[in-house]
Amino acid sequence: MTKDNRPLTLRDVSIASGVSEMTVSRVLRDSGEVSEGTRLKVLDAAKELGYLPNRIAGSLASKRVDLVGVIIPSMSNMVFPEVLTGISRALDDTPLQPVVGFTDYKRDKEERVVFEMLSWRPSGLIVAGLEHSEAATAMMRNAGLPVVEVMDTDGEGVDHVVGISHRRAGREMARTILKHGYGRIAFAGTKMPLDHRARKRFEGFTEAMARAGLEVVDQEFYEGASGLGKGRELTAELLARNDDLDFIYYSNDMIGAGGLLHCLSAGMRVPGDIGLAGFNGFDLLEGMPKRLATMDSCRMEIGEAAAKIIAGIAAGGDPEPRRIEMTPRIDMGGTLKRK
Numbered sequence: 001m002t003k004d005n006r007p008l009t010l011r012d013v014s015i016a017s018g019v020s021e022m023t024v025s026r027v028l029r030d031s032g033e034v035s036e037g038t039r040l041k042v043l044d045a046a047k048e049l050g051y052l053p054n055r056i057a058g059s060l061a062s063k064r065v066d067l068v069g070v071i072i073p074s075m076s077n078m079v080f081p082e083v084l085t086g087i088s089r090a091l092d093d094t095p096l097q098p099v100v101g102f103t104d105y106k107r108d109k110e111e112r113v114v115f116e117m118l119s120w121r122p123s124g125l126i127v128a129g130l131e132h133s134e135a136a137t138a139m140m141r142n143a144g145l146p147v148v149e150v151m152d153t154d155g156e157g158v159d160h161v162v163g164i165s166h167r168r169a170g171r172e173m174a175r176t177i178l179k180h181g182y183g184r185i186a187f188a189g190t191k192m193p194l195d196h197r198a199r200k201r202f203e204g205f206t207e208a209m210a211r212a213g214l215e216v217v218d219q220e221f222y223e224g225a226s227g228l229g230k231g232r233e234l235t236a237e238l239l240a241r242n243d244d245l246d247f248i249y250y251s252n253d254m255i256g257a258g259g260l261l262h263c264l265s266a267g268m269r270v271p272g273d274i275g276l277a278g279f280n281g282f283d284l285l286e287g288m289p290k291r292l293a294t295m296d297s298c299r300m301e302i303g304e305a306a307a308k309i310i311a312g313i314a315a316g317g318d319p320e321p322r323r324i325e326m327t328p329r330i331d332m333g334g335t336l337k338r339k
Contacts, residue, residue, distance in 0.1 A: 008051045017045035030095070064145070066095045068310055069117035069125040073105045076225050078254065078282055079299055080128070083150065086303025087126065094311045096123055105194045107133045118143050124310030126303075130155040131196045146313045148306040151297075153325045154200050162306045162324045166197045169295055169328050170204025173249065173277060176330055178212050180337055182247040182275055185209070187219040188234040188259065189251025194223065198251040201279065205249060218242050222255075231258020239266075246274055253278035253285060256292050260335060264289055276335040281328075291333035298326040 013028075014021045019038055026032035027042040034042075045051075070087060072080045087098050099122070101113035114136045117125060124146040132140070140147045140158045147159040154167050177185065192199035209215060218241055220234040234255060238248060239262075250256035256278025263270050270276060270290060281296035305324050313319050 008049055012049060013042065013046050013051050016049055017042045064121050064123050064314075066097060066314075067120060067122040068096050068098050068307065069120070069122045070098045070100045071103060071110065071113050071117065071125070071127045072100065073103050073128060075102065078226075079151075079280060079297065082299040083128075083303040086300035086305075087307040088303075089300075090304040090307035091311060094314070096307075096311055096314060098126075098307075103128075107136070111136045111139075114139050118145075121145075123314045124148065126150055126306045126310070129196055130157060130161070132158075146310050146319060148309050150302050150306045152197050152200070153323065157321070157323070160306070160309050160322045162302050162309070162322075162326075164298055164302075164326050164328050165204075166200035167204035167207070169279070169297075170201035170206075171208040172204075172328075172330060173201075173279070173295060174205045174208035174212075176332075177247055177249065177275065177277065177336065178209070178214070180275070183214060184217050184242070184245050185214070185247040185249060186238045186242065186245050187216050187249050187251075188231070188238060188255060189219075189221060190226070191221045191223050195251070201251065217245065226252050226254035228254065228258035228261060231255030231260075232262040233258075235259035235262045239263075248274065248276050250276070250278040253280045253282040253292060253294050256294070257285065257288055260288060260290060260292055271335050271338055275338070277333075281331060285333070290335055291331070293331065293333040293336035295328045295330050297328055301326055 010021045010024050013024045017024065019042060023034060023038060024042050026034050027039050028046065075081060091098060101117055103110040103113055111133055118139055122145065125140065126148045128151050130149050130152050137158060149157045149161050151163045153161055153163045153165050187202060189202065190198050206216060218238055220238055222230055222234060231254065235248060239245060248259055250259060256276055260270060260276055263274055268274055277293040279295050281294050285292050285294065309322060
């Protein structure tokens with residue numbers, strides 16, 4: 001603001017830097033040829049004044065702003081901060097900036113966030129998951145900008161898709177567990193209608209078990225945030241009902257780590273008496289008494305790949321839809337392979 005409380009304008013920067021308003025505009029919008037000396041003079045004046053260009057107004061001609069909308073369920077789920085880190089890393093050397101919205105796993109809220117994000121005319125949109133309401137899908141399909149759905153490849157996408165196959169991940173974990181001689185297996189995880197990716201892993205897991213002539217002995221589901229306490233609670237309930245369980249598969253590492261703590265505090269030998277495995281490959285496993293067996297969900301790589309698609313298109317690259325499926329890796333840890 002100026003001394004008379006009037007918003008700063010290009011003219012103020014022009015006067016302070018001693019160049020024309022048109023030149024100031026070119027420098028601040030990084031368009032047109034301007035000498036390095038003039039560019040630095042304008043940027044120094046703008047910085048000293050505290051001038052911020054109106055990117056939205058300036059985008060009316062180009063129909064786009066240098067923002068990338070990122071829509072995720074929650075920041076309390078430890079998966080998504082790493083996805084955001086990957087996105088930010090990929091956009092570091094570009095004019096693009098991520099703007100984040102949250103859905104809380106609710107379709108109606110996702111619709112509102114999609115509408116708000118697209119109303120800003122971003123350069124692209126990154127959305128977690130493949131399942132959306134008809135209205136949200138229609139908005140994304142008709143937005144006229146690159147949309148990248150991330151984290152999941154088990155289904156058709158609106159445009160670009162980057163992720164892993166969760167059904168394949170579930171099948172691979174089941175095969176590995178069975179290979180090591182376990183047969184009385186229980187499952188603990190989030191309620192499936194709220195987390196499509198967990199549901200698909202469970203489907204893949206039970207499918208592989210069925211092919212081996214087995215089925216899940218028991219299961220426990222929960223709502224709300226994952227945590228060590230929740231994992232301990234679910235594990236205690238499963239073991240109280242089944243004194244012959246020899247393995248528990250968890251939908252994520254947080255509750256799996258809680259399950260591990262419960263088993264160890266109960267004097268159980270892991271993996272001698274019971275084996276355990278989770279999903280996601282969280283770094284927090286490094287601080288546990290044993291490393292929980294898990295599977296890496298390629299979170300940071302997915303974020304980077306999605307952002308690179310949008311940055312490439314914004315820079316004039318190929319807009320043709322891409323489908324990138326990454327391969328998660330099983331970490332045996334110290335809770336799966338019997339000695």
